């Protein structure tokens with residue numbers, strides 16, 4: 001066994017586990033959320049706010065986008 005820490009993150013759609021580098025972190029920044037919620041990709045994975053990890057699967061990306069747009073509709077109109 002190699003020593004070394006590999007951070008594991010779970011994709012919130014398919015619930016499979018991936019190395020942190022293989023998932024994309026999305027956040028709803030609080031200050032933007034006030035205006036209806038804008039989903040932002042957190043490139044640095046350090047932003048404050050509610051974070052979601054999504055794997056690189058296209059299906060998961062699409063499902064997540066749908067979820068977030070539903071959320072936006074409920075708040076936005």
Ligand SMILES: [Zn+2]
Nearest residue numbers: 011014055060
């Ligand atoms: Zn996934």
